[in-house]
Amino acid sequence: MAAIPKEKPSRTDEARAExxxxxxxxxxxxxxxxxxxxxxxxxxxxxxxxxxxxxAVIWKWTAFGPHxxxxxxxxxxxxxxxxxDPGTTSFVPRPDWYFYFLFYLLRIFKWPESVFLGTIGIxxxxxxxxxxxxxxxxxxxxxxSARPVAMVAAVLTIISMGVLTWKGxxxxxxxxxxxxxxxxxxxxxxxxxxGALPGARLFASAGCTNCHTYNGAGGSQLGxxxxxxxxxxxxxxxxxxxxxxxxxxxxxxxxxxxxxxLGPQRLRQLAVFLxxxxxxx
Amino acid sequence: MATTYxxxxxxxxxxxxxxxxxxxxxxxxxxxxxxxxGGVRYFLFRNVPSDINWMxxxxxxxxxxFLVQAITGVxxxxxxxxxxxxxxxxxxxxxxxxxxxxTDHLTMGWLVRGMHKWGASVFIILMFLHMGRVFLxxxxxxxxxxxxxxxxxILVMGMMEGFTGYLLPWDQxxxxxxxxxxxxxxxxxxxxxWLAQFLRGGQEISGETxxxxxxxxxxxxxxxxxxxxxxxxxxVIRLGVTSPPWSKDAAGMEPEEAEADGRRAGLTRxxxxxxxxxxxxxxxxxxx
Ligand code: HEM
Numbered sequence: 001m002a003a004i005p006k007e008k009p010s011r012t013d014e015a016r017a018e019x020x021x022x023x024x025x026x027x028x029x030x031x032x033x034x035x036x037x038x039x040x041x042x043x044x045x046x047x048x049x050x051x052x053x054x055x056a057v058i059w060k061w062t063a064f065g066p067h068x069x070x071x072x073x074x075x076x077x078x079x080x081x082x083x084x085d086p087g088t089t090s091f092v093p094r095p096d097w098y099f100y101f102l103f104y105l106l107r108i109f110k111w112p113e114s115v116f117l118g119t120i121g122i123x124x125x126x127x128x129x130x131x132x133x134x135x136x137x138x139x140x141x142x143x144x145s146a147r148p149v150a151m152v153a154a155v156l157t158i159i160s161m162g163v164l165t166w167k168g169x170x171x172x173x174x175x176x177x178x179x180x181x182x183x184x185x186x187x188x189x190x191x192x193x194x195g196a197l198p199g200a201r202l203f204a205s206a207g208c209t210n211c212h213t214y215n216g217a218g219g220s221q222l223g224x225x226x227x228x229x230x231x232x233x234x235x236x237x238x239x240x241x242x243x244x245x246x247x248x249x250x251x252x253x254x255x256x257x258x259x260x261x262l263g264p265q266r267l268r269q270l271a272v273f274l275x276x277x278x279x280x281x
Numbered sequence: 282m283a284t285t286y287x288x289x290x291x292x293x294x295x296x297x298x299x300x301x302x303x304x305x306x307x308x309x310x311x312x313x314x315x316x317x318x319g320g321v322r323y324f325l326f327r328n329v330p331s332d333i334n335w336m337x338x339x340x341x342x343x344x345x346x347f348l349v350q351a352i353t354g355v356x357x358x359x360x361x362x363x364x365x366x367x368x369x370x371x372x373x374x375x376x377x378x379x380x381x382x383x384t385d386h387l388t389m390g391w392l393v394r395g396m397h398k399w400g401a402s403v404f405i406i407l408m409f410l411h412m413g414r415v416f417l418x419x420x421x422x423x424x425x426x427x428x429x430x431x432x433x434x435i436l437v438m439g440m441m442e443g444f445t446g447y448l449l450p451w452d453q454x455x456x457x458x459x460x461x462x463x464x465x466x467x468x469x470x471x472x473x474x475w476l477a478q479f480l481r482g483g484q485e486i487s488g489e490t491x492x493x494x495x496x497x498x499x500x501x502x503x504x505x506x507x508x509x510x511x512x513x514x515x516x517v518i519r520l521g522v523t524s525p526p527w528s529k530d531a532a533g534m535e536p537e538e539a540e541a542d543g544r545r546a547g548l549t550r551x552x553x554x555x556x557x558x559x560x561x562x563x564x565x566x567x568x569x
């Protein structure tokens with residue numbers, strides 16, 4: 001079948017013609033990879049290795065070189081933190097810096113209505129868009145000045161990633177010792193009975209306030225709910241204990257870690273405290 | 282490589298000829314049986330656009346950072362012990378102790394671990410910068426769409442490498458970051474809970490999780506990254522790299538576009554283009 005002559009070449013035809021032109025141009029007027037491009041590549045690679053070695057040296061000599069204490073922190077952080085301890089009573093759930101933006105997204109989308117957006121929704125959409133980019137932007141033009149939409153989108157993406165990373169980096173986890181000093185205020189504001197006090201102390205020191213806020217104390221991470229008035233929901237002590245032992249069994253898919261290692265007695269104290277927290281009403 | 286002489290070769294010439302053959306023998310041997318020498322020669326002496334710039338070294342910089350990770354990682358794997366069980370003498374987890382041992386007692390261990398730890402960040406940054414340069418140049422357009430997609434997959438794999446490696450020292454920050462990270466994976470619909478269960482190797486994060494992360498971190502993901510990088514570089518060599526789009530002399534520019542630009546009209550582009558001009562030939566017409 002004879003091809004129907006076209007009025008105008010299609011976009012694909014144009015792209016193919018451009019690529020053929022590119023190949024011919026490079027062949028005729030390009031320069032050989034070795035030594036020209038390879039020279040620059042080599043300088044850059046040496047620079048990269050030097051940067052990596054320098055970081056390692058700064059890390060060592062400011063952190064633990066002179067001290068021989070594995071927990072001493074230098075300019076770039078310590079050698080290691082305390083050994084992992086599932087039964088710990090305080091911790092800072094903090095990933096490596098390039099995940100800060102993901103972590104901070106979770107502070108924006110609060111549990112439970114929209115947390116799915118923060119954990120999986122937005123990152124997945126962003127990733128799909130990134131993969132699809134060549135098919136979303138199919139014009140042939142490559143000059144940045146002729147691609148205003150792409151450039152504005154890129155700048156907005158960079159700014160939001162930067163802001164999220166910065167916010168994630170500077171987000172302060174309240175210290176257990178500071179939170180504990182707040183307990184007398186909780187007793188007043190919430191009319192806590194004396195029986196709830198051991199639970200309150202545990203709550204302040206077991207790391208709950210890394211994620212939850214209570215009476216204005218603590219930081220909200222991962223979209224964990226404010227627990228000031230958790231008692232008004234009358235979930236009951238057994239349910240509270242079950243949730244603390246295995247959050248996923250009460251709230252499917254909960255990112256809250258299990259606190260089963262605290263042991264039944266302390267879990268009961270916590271549950272009593274939670275149930276007694278009626279938000280002052 | 283036999284040279285033909287019109288006269289009888291002198292002794293010295295014969296000796297030189299024999300030396301040349303001897304030196305070339307291994308290369309010729311390999312070339313005859315594999316064609317690899319020709320491949321390397323093509324790789325080295327293929328032409329690239331004459332106007333490529335420094336931003337285009339970021340890809341090979343990322344490759345260098347990856348190689349640093351691979352080499353230091355292999356050394357670390359010789360001394361690291363991925364066990365969460367407690368050392369009966371010290372009461373500390375074995376994995377944590379092996380990390381402290383590498384950093385404090387192994388000769389140059391601090392350097393190897395330090396380079397691996399900080400190289401990871403450098404690698405991630407370089408991947409992002411390289412991606413930014415590809416975006417700026419519009420180099421993801423036809424016919425390089427596939428290479429962009431491969432690039433995104435490498436980026437994702439690289440971040441997964443960071444996530445799995447972070448747990449290995451088995452210290453508090455690592456442990457709790459992984460607890461939360463895995464739980465977050467668990468919030469995904471359908472596959473989420475299954476994925477979380479798989480990563481943990483059970484209901485709770487434990488020694489089982491550590492060995493799983495270790496195997497992912499040093500076998501599965503690096504294997505995938507190496508395969509993807511190989512594909513990536515194959516496509517880079519096959520398709521060639523783009524000229525900077527603002528270049529006055531970009532390879533592949535339309536002839537009208539080129540002529541409209543007064544500065545280069547009649548200067549650089551010989552019309553008609555010399556067909557199949559030699560790669561090493563000097564560039565025509567008074568450029569640089
Ligand atoms: C381990 C990570 C990576 C390595 C080792 C790598 C390596 C390279 C190298 C050596 C080049 C040649 C030109 C240059 O250096 O700029 C290149 C080009 C390219 N890369 Fe990557 N790359 C990596 C990741 C990525 C990522 C994350 C993307 C994008 C999502 C990407 C997309 C591309 C594209 C589209 C090209 C062709 C650019 C052009 O023709 O101008 N690469 N890559």
